[in-house]
Structure formats: structure tokens, C-alpha cells
Amino acid sequence: MRLLNTASLRVESFPDNAIPPYAILSHVWGPAKDEVTFQDMQDGVAEQKSGYVKLQRSSAIARQNNLDYIWIDTCCIDKSSSAELSESINSMFRYYAKAETCYAFLADVSTLPGMPDFGTLLQASKWFTRGWTVQELVAPRELVFLNSSWAVLGTKDVFAERIADITNIDVMILSNPSQLQKASVAKRMSWASKRVTTREEDMAYCLLGVFDVNMPLLYGEGRKAFVRLQEEILKSSTDQSLFSWTPDATRYANQEHSGATGVLAQHPSEFAQTSHIVPFGANTNPYAMTNKGLQITLPILRHRGFIWHQGVRESFAFHRSFHRNCSIAKNVLDSERG
Numbered sequence: 365m366r367l368l369n370t371a372s373l374r375v376e377s378f379p380d381n382a383i384p385p386y387a388i389l390s391h392v393w394g395p396a397k398d399e400v401t402f403q404d405m406q407d408g409v410a411e412q413k414s415g416y417v418k419l420q421r422s423s424a425i426a427r428q429n430n431l432d433y434i435w436i437d438t439c440c441i442d443k444s445s446s447a448e449l450s451e452s453i454n455s456m457f458r459y460y461a462k463a464e465t466c467y468a469f470l471a472d473v474s475t476l477p478g479m480p481d482f483g484t485l486l487q488a489s490k491w492f493t494r495g496w497t498v499q500e501l502v503a504p505r506e507l508v509f510l511n512s513s514w515a516v517l518g519t520k521d522v523f524a525e526r527i528a529d530i531t532n533i534d535v536m537i538l539s540n541p542s543q544l545q546k547a548s549v550a551k552r553m554s555w556a557s558k559r560v561t562t563r564e565e566d567m568a569y570c571l572l573g574v575f576d577v578n579m580p581l582l583y584g585e586g587r588k589a590f591v592r593l594q595e596e597i598l599k600s601s602t603d604q605s606l607f608s609w610t611p612d613a614t615r616y617a618n619q620e621h622s623g624a625t626g627v628l629a630q631h632p633s634e635f636a637q638t639s640h641i642v643p644f645g646a647n648t649n650p651y652a653m654t655n656k657g658l659q660i661t662l663p664i665l666r667h668r669g670f671i672w673h674q675g676v677r678e679s680f681a682f683h684r685s686f687h688r689n690c691s692i693a694k695n696v697l698d699s700e701r702g
Contacts, residue, residue: 365459366402366440367433370423375405375440376433386433387426388463390500390507391418392471392490393562399438410439421514422467435459450581457499457573461541466504468497474512486523487530495561495570495632502533503541503573531555532639545576548643549597550605553635565589567632576600587630594628598653604660605641609634627658 366375367386378384393399399415410416419436426434441452452459460466473485491497501507507520520527524535533555537543544552552574561567568589569581577596582589597606609629629635651660 365435366442367435368419368423368440370426370432370434373410373419373423375402383462384433385431385464386435387422387429387431388435388460388466388504389418389422389437389469390460390466390491390497391469392494392497393438394471402439402442403444405439418469422469425467425510425514429465431464435463446581453569453581454572454578457503457576460500460503460573461505463504464506466500466507468500468507468509469514470509470517471512473509473517476511476515477518483526486517486526492530493559495556495559495567498531498533498555498559498570499573501527501531502537502544505541544574546643548605548638548641549575549601549603550608550635550638550641553606553609553629553632554637554639556632557636558633568593571632590631591626591628595653598651598658602650603643605638605643608638608641610637 365380365383366377367384368375370387394415398413400410400413400419404410404413410419415438419439422436423434426432437452437456442448468491470486470489470491472489472491473482475482475485501520504520509517509519509523511517517523520538524538527533527538528535534543534547537547552571555574556567556571559567561570563583564586565581565583571593572578575593575597577593577600579592579596585592594606607627612631612634649661651658653659
């Protein structure tokens with residue numbers, strides 16, 4: 365792991381078994397040309413970039429808190445190495461979880477708590493709209509918000525209820541990251557439903573740690589990355605809420621056979637209405653994605669003439685003129701034969 369020395373502002377490397385205590389910076393990237401990269405640090409041109417002030421100011425705050433190192437994504441990852449980039453993104457949640465403290469720099473919040481426009485500016489901050497900041501908000505044990513002048517606004521715990529209103533992330537999870545995996549898959553997906561990333565694939569990659577899964581990065585695959593994410597979740601979870609998404613009509617408007625979709629969502633936005641869903645229960649039959657599609661065992665319930673499949677009702681029911689492509693084989697249980 366590479367860390368920035370907060371005194372010398374030089375990048376140093378550490379083996380996994382000898383990583384010193386460190387702070388970590390969460391921020392919204394400016395134009396790529398302005399951010400300090402690992403290569404800039406190696407070439408000695410970092411100080412020429414306007415983003416160098418982020419290194420200076422965050423390091424100064426870390427030093428004030430007796431931390432000799434800080435991790436910053438722009439300069440601590442060698443992005444010219446696809447292997448290192450993949451390892452870092454798959455480890456990102458762990459980096460934030462193990463940090464002594466996280467500094468969330470809100471470049472578009474210029475005021476302080478107690479001032480008339482503070483609440484409005486905080487809620488409108490671009491930081492809350494980015495896909496990557498879901499895990500950067502949830503994972504750290506301690507998170508300190510800083511305004512555009514690098515003044516302390518307050519901690520995640522202090523603003524927990526306000527943040528919950530902005531993000532739909534439960535106060536319990538904001539205050540205790542160990543509760544994260546108790547939230548349903550659908551609820552966790554909903555947190556990213558209105559967020560954006562610069563690259564389409566990153567809408568999947570930014571959620572790897574939220575679901576505690578790993579997968580290789582394949583930039584260029586587009587929305588297939590989000591399908592792969594769901595397939596990885598399927599391998600380790602029996603939470604049927606993964607299938608409780610709502611097709612986005614605009615997303616399929618230009619596709620051939622636009623009335624049909626697969627069983628997996630194409631984008632987190634299709635989970636926008638699932639923040640209320642809780643896990644179905646521990647006694648769930650296993651299921652798997654095969655070369656024929658999803659293989660799953662579910663009880664079938666009849667209600668007002670429609671067949672609903674308990675636990676994934678919306679997945680196989682007609683919904684807003686869309687239907688999922690699927691074939692169902694029904695085995696009648698002895699108890700149903702009478």
C-alpha cells in the first residue's frame with residue numbers, strides 16, 4: 365500500500381503487514397489535468413498542479429491529529445498499471461474502513477454550521493451525488509467533513525440524521541459500519557440509484573466493497589460491469605431482494621424487443637424504489653446463475669388471479685408493460701396435491 369508522508373509530501377510504500385496508522389481523503393475529483401497523479405509525484409511536477417493544495421491541506425490536518433501518513437486516491441495509485449488499479453479498487457472499501465479517520469472535503473460548501481444557508485449547501489453538495497462516495501461515507505469508523513476552506517464542519521456522527529435524509533442510508537449504518545451487511549441487497553443498491561460516475565463501468569466497481577465482493581476490472585465493457593456485479597453477489601448471497609428492481613422504460617426504449625428484460629438490472633437507478641426492502645429471511649433456498657439463466661426455487665402464491673412468486677414478486681410479474689425473460693418449471697409439492 366502506498367501512503368503520502370504528511371511531513372515530506374512524498375509517497376512511500378508499505379507491505380500489508382506493516383502499514384502505519386493513516387488518514388484518508390474523500391473528495392470529488394476536479395478536471396483530470398488538475399489532479400496530482402502518482403506519475404506526477406515520480407516526475408517531480410506535482411507542485412505545478414492546482415490539485416496539489418489538496419495534498420498540502422489534508423496532510424496538514426492529518427499532522428495536527430498526530431498522523432504521519434494519509435492515503436489519497438489521485439497520487440497513491442499507479443493508474444498506468446491495470447493490475448495495481450484493479451487491486452486498489454477491489455481493496456478501496458478496506459482502505460477506508462482501516463483508516464484512523466477520513467476527511468471528506470466538500471469543495472462546494474463554503475459556509476459553516478449555524479449559518480442560514482448551511483443546510484441547503486450541504487444537501488446540494490456534489491459529494492453526495494458521486495457513486496464512489498457511497499463506500500467512502502459508510503466504511504470509515506470516523507469521518508470528518510471539511511468545507512471549501514478546509515475548516516471542520518463536523519463529523520458523520522454529528523450529522524447522521526441529516527445525512528440519512530440526504531442519502532437514505534440508515535443512521536444505524538452510518539454510526540456503525542459493522543451493520544452494513546445486515547441491510548438488504550436492494551436497499552444497498554438504492555443508495556447508488558441517483559448517483560453518477562464518470563465512467564459507466566464505475567457504477568459497478570464503486571459498489572464492490574458495499575457488497576463485500578471482488579471481481580476483475582474490464583474498462584470498455586460498459587453496463588455489463590453492473591450485470592457482472594450482480595452475478596458476483598448471487599454467488600455469496602441468498603437475498604432475493606436483488607431481483608426487486610423496476611425496469612426503466614427510457615433505458616430500453618431504443619432496444620430491439622424493448623418489452624422484455626433479463627432478470628438482472630442494467631443500472632442502480634432501477635433500484636430507486638427499493639430502500640424499504642428488508643431481507644426475506646435466513647431460511648432461503650440456494651439459487652445460482654447457470655448457462656440457461658437463473659435457477660431458483662420459490663413458493664408460488666395466487667392473488668386476485670395473478671401468480672406472484674414469493675420473495676421476488678416483481679421479478680416475474682408483469683410491471684408497467686415490461687416483463688422479464690424467464691421460463692418456470694413448477695414442481696407440485698405433496699402438500700399441494702391434497
